Amino acid sequence: MHKFILRRLAMLIPVILGVSFIVFSIMDLTPGDPVEMYLGDNYTDEAHASMTKELGLDKPFIVRYLSFIGNAIQGDFGISYSTHQRVLDEILARFPNTLVLAIAALFFAILAGIILGTISAAKQNSIFDSTSTFAALIGVSMPNFWFGLMLIIIFAAGLGWFPSSEFSGVKSLVLPAIALGTNSLAIITRMTRSSLLETIRQDYVRTARAKGLKEYKVIIKHALRNAMIPIITISGLQFGFLISGAVVIETVFSWPGIGRLLVEAIQLKDTPIVLSLVVIKATMFTVINLGTDIMYAFFDPRIRAQYKAKGA
Amino acid sequence: MNTTIIPSKNQGSEILPEKKKKSQLVSIWKRLKKNKLAVAGLIILSFIGLTAAFANVLFDYNTVVIQQNAAERLQPPSAKHWLGTDELGRDILARIVHGARISIPIAFTTILIATVVGGLIGAISGYGSKRVDNFIMRIMDIFLAIPGILLSIAIVAALGPSLRNLLIAISIANIPPFARIVRASVLSIRNEEFIEAARAIGANGVRIIFKHIIPNSMAPVIVQATLCIAGSILEIAALSFIGLGIQPPAPEWGAMLSGGRQYIRYAWWICAFPGIAIMLTILSLNLLGDGLRDALDPKLKN
Amino acid sequence: MTDRKLLEIRNLNVEYRTDDEIVYAVNSLDLSLNSGESLGLVGETGAGKSTTALSILQLVADPPGKTTSGEILFEGEDLLKAKKDFLRHIRGNKISMIFQDPMTSLNPVYSVGDQIAEVIYLHEKCSKSEAQQKAAEMLETVGIPKERYDEYPHQFSGGMKQRVVIAMSIACSPQLILADEPTTALDVTIQAQVLELMNDLKVKFNTSLLLITHDLGVVAQVCDRVAIMYAGEIVEIGTVEEVFENPKHPYTVGLFRSIPQLDEKVDRLKPIKGQMPDPTNLPSGCKFHPRCPHAIEACTKIQPAMTNVKGTHIVKCFIHEGKFESTELMEEVK
Numbered sequence: 001m002h003k004f005i006l007r008r009l010a011m012l013i014p015v016i017l018g019v020s021f022i023v024f025s026i027m028d029l030t031p032g033d034p035v036e037m038y039l040g041d042n043y044t045d046e047a048h049a050s051m052t053k054e055l056g057l058d059k060p061f062i063v064r065y066l067s068f069i070g071n072a073i074q075g076d077f078g079i080s081y082s083t084h085q086r087v088l089d090e091i092l093a094r095f096p097n098t099l100v101l102a103i104a105a106l107f108f109a110i111l112a113g114i115i116l117g118t119i120s121a122a123k124q125n126s127i128f129d130s131t132s133t134f135a136a137l138i139g140v141s142m143p144n145f146w147f148g149l150m151l152i153i154i155f156a157a158g159l160g161w162f163p164s165s166e167f168s169g170v171k172s173l174v175l176p177a178i179a180l181g182t183n184s185l186a187i188i189t190r191m192t193r194s195s196l197l198e199t200i201r202q203d204y205v206r207t208a209r210a211k212g213l214k215e216y217k218v219i220i221k222h223a224l225r226n227a228m229i230p231i232i233t234i235s236g237l238q239f240g241f242l243i244s245g246a247v248v249i250e251t252v253f254s255w256p257g258i259g260r261l262l263v264e265a266i267q268l269k270d271t272p273i274v275l276s277l278v279v280i281k282a283t284m285f286t287v288i289n290l291g292t293d294i295m296y297a298f299f300d301p302r303i304r305a306q307y308k309a310k311g312a
Numbered sequence: 313m314n315t316t317i318i319p320s321k322n323q324g325s326e327i328l329p330e331k332k333k334k335s336q337l338v339s340i341w342k343r344l345k346k347n348k349l350a351v352a353g354l355i356i357l358s359f360i361g362l363t364a365a366f367a368n369v370l371f372d373y374n375t376v377v378i379q380q381n382a383a384e385r386l387q388p389p390s391a392k393h394w395l396g397t398d399e400l401g402r403d404i405l406a407r408i409v410h411g412a413r414i415s416i417p418i419a420f421t422t423i424l425i426a427t428v429v430g431g432l433i434g435a436i437s438g439y440g441s442k443r444v445d446n447f448i449m450r451i452m453d454i455f456l457a458i459p460g461i462l463l464s465i466a467i468v469a470a471l472g473p474s475l476r477n478l479l480i481a482i483s484i485a486n487i488p489p490f491a492r493i494v495r496a497s498v499l500s501i502r503n504e505e506f507i508e509a510a511r512a513i514g515a516n517g518v519r520i521i522f523k524h525i526i527p528n529s530m531a532p533v534i535v536q537a538t539l540c541i542a543g544s545i546l547e548i549a550a551l552s553f554i555g556l557g558i559q560p561p562a563p564e565w566g567a568m569l570s571g572g573r574q575y576i577r578y579a580w581w582i583c584a585f586p587g588i589a590i591m592l593t594i595l596s597l598n599l600l601g602d603g604l605r606d607a608l609d610p611k612l613k614n
Numbered sequence: 615m616t617d618r619k620l621l622e623i624r625n626l627n628v629e630y631r632t633d634d635e636i637v638y639a640v641n642s643l644d645l646s647l648n649s650g651e652s653l654g655l656v657g658e659t660g661a662g663k664s665t666t667a668l669s670i671l672q673l674v675a676d677p678p679g680k681t682t683s684g685e686i687l688f689e690g691e692d693l694l695k696a697k698k699d700f701l702r703h704i705r706g707n708k709i710s711m712i713f714q715d716p717m718t719s720l721n722p723v724y725s726v727g728d729q730i731a732e733v734i735y736l737h738e739k740c741s742k743s744e745a746q747q748k749a750a751e752m753l754e755t756v757g758i759p760k761e762r763y764d765e766y767p768h769q770f771s772g773g774m775k776q777r778v779v780i781a782m783s784i785a786c787s788p789q790l791i792l793a794d795e796p797t798t799a800l801d802v803t804i805q806a807q808v809l810e811l812m813n814d815l816k817v818k819f820n821t822s823l824l825l826i827t828h829d830l831g832v833v834a835q836v837c838d839r840v841a842i843m844y845a846g847e848i849v850e851i852g853t854v855e856e857v858f859e860n861p862k863h864p865y866t867v868g869l870f871r872s873i874p875q876l877d878e879k880v881d882r883l884k885p886i887k888g889q890m891p892d893p894t895n896l897p898s899g900c901k902f903h904p905r906c907p908h909a910i911e912a913c914t915k916i917q918p919a920m921t922n923v924k925g926t927h928i929v930k931c932f933i934h935e936g937k938f939e940s941t942e943l944m945e946e947v948k
Contacts, residue, residue, distance in 0.1 A: 018454030026470045137349075141595035143546055145553055146569055146587030149576060153584070157577045201675075203718040209673055210713075211733040211782070212705035215698075225723050244459050248550050252573075263554050266469040278466045282458040300723060301766040 008290055017069070019282045024065050027275045037081045037269055068275075077276035082268045087276045091258055098250070098257030102243040104173050105181030110235050113185045114224075117192025117231075121200060122219050132189060139186025148179035148252040164253070176253040180246055184238035191234045195227035202226070229296055229303075236292025243288065244281035343607040350603020356596035364412035371406035378402070378561050386579045396581035398572060404581065407563035408589045414564045415593070418479065419544040423537050425483040430490025431533065435521045437491065438498025449495070452488045460485040464547055468556045478557050482547050486540050493536055497529030531608040538601035542594040549590050565590050619687075620790060620822050621647040621670070626684035628665050628674060628846075635894040639665040641846040641901075643684070644920070649789070652816060652823035654833035654854070656869070657843035660890050663826040664714070666843075667792040670824075671705055688790075707737040710783035712793040716775035716800075720767040726778045727753065727763030730785055737786045752781040756811060773804035777811065784815055790822045797832065809835055830873060834858060839926075842866050845891055845901040848920075852927035862929040864906050900931070908933070 035051045036043075043051075052058050056067060071077070077087035116136075120129040155175060156164035163172050199205065200223045208222040209215075250259035258277055265273035296303045344350055363370065371377060381401030389396045395404040437448040455463070467481035501507060502525070510520050549566030551557035558564035560571060565586040572582030628640040640662045647653050655663050668674045670686055672693065686693045688709065693701065710733075713719040721729060731749035735742055750760035756777040767775055776796060783791055796812065797805040813836055816823055825836055833840050834854060841851040842863065850863040861867050868886035888905035891897050897904055903913040912932060921934045 014450070015454055015457050018451070019457050022454065022458075023466055026466050028470075030470045031472060137595060137598065138591070141542070141598050142591050143549055143566075143587060143594075145550065146583070146590065149569065149573065149583045149587065153576050153580045157580075203713060203715060204721040206673055206675075207711075207713060207719045207779075207782075208721065210671055210705055210711045212702040212707055212736055213732075214702065222721050226721065241459055244462060247461065247465060248554055251554055262465070266465070266554075266556065274466070274469055278458070278462055281462055285459055285462075286457045302722060302768050305766075305768070 005294060008293065012286055012290060015286055016279075016283050019286075020069060020072070020279045021065065023275060023278045023282070024068060027271055028061060028064075030269070030271055034081070034271060037271070038079075072276070072279070078272040080265075080273050081270045082265070082273075087272050090261065090273060091276065091280065094256055094258045094261045097255060098243060098246060098259060101173065101176055101180060101250070101255060101257060102239065102246060104177035105242050105246075106184065106235065106239050107181075108177055109181040109184035109188055109238060113188025114192050114231065116185075117189040118196060118219065118224060120189070120193045121196035122215075124197065129193075133193070136186040136189045136193075139182050140190070142182065144179055144183050145248040145252045147182055148176065148249055151175045151179055152252075176249060176255050179252070180242060180249045184235075184242060187238060188231065188235060192227065192231050195230045196223055199223045199226045229300055232295055233292055236288060236295065239292075240285040240288040244285045340607045344603055347603040347606060349599045350607070353596040353599030353603065356592055357600060360412055360593055360596070361416070363409050364416060367409045367413055370409055371403065373410060376403055376406045377410045377563050386575060386582075388579070389581055395585045396579070398568070398582050399575050399579070402563075404568075404585050407568060408565070408586055411563045411565045411568065411586065411589065412593070414558055414562060415545050415548050415590075418475075418482075418548055419541045422479055422482040422544045423486060423541045425479070426486035426540065427490050427533060427537055429483070430487040431494045431526065431529075433487065434491035434494030434496075435498055435525055435529075438495040439502060439517060439521060439525065445495075448491070452491050455484075455488045460543070461547055461550060464551060465554075465556060468551060473551075473556045473559065475558065478548065478551060481551075482544050485547070486544065489536055489540065490533065493532045494526075494529050497532060498525050501525065501528050535601055535605045535608060538597055538604055542597035542601065545590065545593055545597075619646050620649045620651075620689065621645075621824075622685075622687040623666070623670070624685045624687070626666070626669065626686065627682045628662070628669050629680050629682055630678045631680055632678050637893045638896055639679075639846055639893060640669065641896070643846065643848060645841060645848060645851075647790070647822055647824060650820050650822055651839065652825060652837045654837035654840040655824060655826045655843055656828060656830060656833055656840060658828060658890055660893065661843045662846040662893075663843055664794050665846075667711065667794050667824060667826055670792060671709060671711060672701055673711070703737075706733045706783075706788075707786045708788050709790045709792065710786070710788040712776075712779050712783050712791060712796045714795040714798055716772055716779050719779055720775055722767055725764045725766055726758075726770065726775075727760075727765075730778065730782045733782055734785050749781075749785065752785050753778070755784070755815075756781040773800050773808060776800060776804075776808055780808070780811065780815070784819060784821070787819055788821060790824065791816075792824045792826075794826045795828070796825075797829075798827070805832075812836065830858075830869065842869070845893065845896060847901060847930065849902065849930045850928070852925070856925060856927040860924075860927070862923055862927065862934055863902075863931050864908055864933075865902050868905075 034055065034057060035048055038055070039047060039051060056064055059067075068078075075088055077091070079085070080087055080090055083090065116132045120132045123129055152164045152175065155161045162175050164175070196219075200219070202223070204226075205218060205223050208218045213221070246257065247259035247262055249255070250257045251263050254260070258281070262274065262277045264270075265277065367373075379402070381397075384393070384397050384401040386399060387393055387397040387401075393403050393405070395408065397403055398407070433448060433452070437445045437452075440448075458466075463485045464478075464481040467484060468477050471477040471480070507520060507524055510524055515523070548557055548564070549569070552564045552566035553570045555570065558567050560567055568586040569583050572579070572586075576583050623643060623645040626640055626643040626645075627638075630637040630639055643662075643666060645653075645655075645666070655666065657663050665674060665679070669679075669681055670688075670693065672681075674681065681694060684694065688704065691700070693704065696704075720726065724732075727746065727749050730752050731742070731745040734740070734748050734752075735745035738745070738748075740748070746763075750763050753760050753763060758774060758777055758781070762770075767778070770778065776799075780796070783793075793812065797808050800808060809832060812823070815821070816836075823836070825833065827833060837854055839851070839853050840857050841848050842857070842865065843849070844865050850857060850861070850866045857866065858870075861870055865886070868884075871884045872886060886905055887907075891901060891904065897914070899915045900906070900909070900913045900918050903909040906913065910932070918930050918932045920928050920930050922928050923934050
């Protein structure tokens, strides 16, 4: 098992190198002089020349890329053009906020998605089922930043239940988490329903009924447990998106996370922050997907056995 | 063709598939018609397409959509302005109708580019040697490791916000799924008899790709394209919303949301309606895409 | 063997309804089973045997399955009208079921021991650890070492899985076991072992058994009585001796002819001509008449009644109603 995980982790390295190479190349195309960005408007030619050297911009592309990688591994992502702080510090200061928001959104999406999907499947073709299926269709088709704005209009501006943009306590988390999690909620609902409809027809579910179990126990303990693998897969993928793709929603709610940091950095043309953020987010996305893969094992003894066989 | 004869080049291989294709299209259409949700999607989509096509007849671009009118700022929905006016006194309905002329063509273009480029990459990958295949697919894996919106943001951030860069960014972000689908189709049919037959009569690789493999992988590609157009419309709106896409005063839906954001406390309609336009367009594309998938592959249904 | 009726099915009708058609799976079926008795229910695939067994426990999937009329009396209580709670108390406790395919009837994500313990914990007022202990004993009873309690279904062979299913079904000492082709999915050697095991357990626990099979040999080995089912109806029923030594219905006769006999030298087997009728469009009159070599016009119009020919031997055929005589058949039957 550990060997298997290690091997999968090793396979991440070329992917992450590739991602960083692509992003680094894209960023290198950015028009404008980074030294100028860094120094501001007033600088001497000597200052420009020494800063060019200090930033290593006189070196060829591939050398710059390799030194970026080398430094990044040591946790050095460079200096922000705009704040002149270390990029890593800037990101670490904001990351917990994004993590809290993503976890809250995922928790909401998984909990509500599995409940809605399960009731839908258990009462297939009922009014509840058609309503929740249609709502899920709307949910996947809705731009989350627009939904966020609508939540602000109704619950913050209208009813005044929640703050719209202050960043304070649990109350300020509610609306952004719902806005961010709703797409995932819809996707998880659909996946739960279709996956459960499949397992509900299996023979072992009939066996469970024949034992005299209560219907909800049959559904939850026997059918849902077997339907979990695709649900976990989709939830894992969603977590990847929530944590790395939550760029726009943080802007809507003025949430001080790394998504908003990215937008701010783009507006300020702060290339080191943009570059590092994209690489870090893509890395997190990949690592979360790997984590999802490993999570399967806890739900299906057959896959657990395979992992054991491979790892041994 | 009851008797087994070696097909002469023109009769066996050209005419027969043509006929077969036609009857296939008919049965796909019949299955699609049965799916009420897909038909609803098609109707909504046609409606949006028609209003976009005749947008200039309905509302003049320069005087209604772009020109500011301070006297009519922030008017709620009324008989004169069905969906109200924005912070600069422009009619929101007119801007939404004209907005479709921006989002939909761009989305189609990006997915067309992604389909052609991704399809070619996938065909080469599936039809090429193992080494070529491995090389290409590893690169696609790397692209897939970056969420599409993040890749688009990175590209536009680097190249600067403009229509051309937006097209490039969204197209590139959508290439990998098409490459994967076409590759999978190619791998599944490259060893089938009719490909071997084509090879046997001396057709070269390019001819086989264009004549046989691409037509045969059409079905999943069309489904994916429909769903990706929906995704593309969403990405255009998201990028415009954070100022990286279409720039004001063009009436792009995401840009409209961004412009109206400051006023949501007093004028909910500025943000509500453009979002509904985005949602309806995406919803209808999703419905159509799901319906097409079921119609093209009845085995997958239930 | 007492004469107390444990199970009595009266006029049972079950249909499967889809958008386009109705499958008539079980039609006016009557059947009864005494305490401690084992009855074989024999018929071709699609004759409605499994549906009959499933409807006893109300496990027919609904939709598309629907029980349209009838009574299923278990110890005098009509299970079709019973409340859900009562039905759950019966399921797995008083009546248990062994399913056809052991490969798919165990839940892949729970250990076999826990799956057995589940039914014990549910019906016997005991603690979880007591249930686990008893489940381990049940494993031993069916010949599986209790050390394998924590293993998962995928680690077992088909025959071993079926033993687990059997252990599960006898765990609460039910009065009746419904066994739906318990050996069909197994190798021949394993089949014999499983049958022997079931026989032993039946004697040991004095359980009644409804054994569904299409294999007459299995019936001879395990059952006291046998019922022959065709197109959702019982066409002949009697003790194993009565039916095996003196088959009366043309279909039963055909069934016996289509299996090879070891002690007789036959030039070639005679399968029954034709196929099972389309269950969405059953023939009028006697449902066997299109395939029956002796059918007369009356058979195409009127349903024959169940007629007692001798002892407990009952047949549904005009020949034995005295309505007409087919000398040809009478000779064959003898």
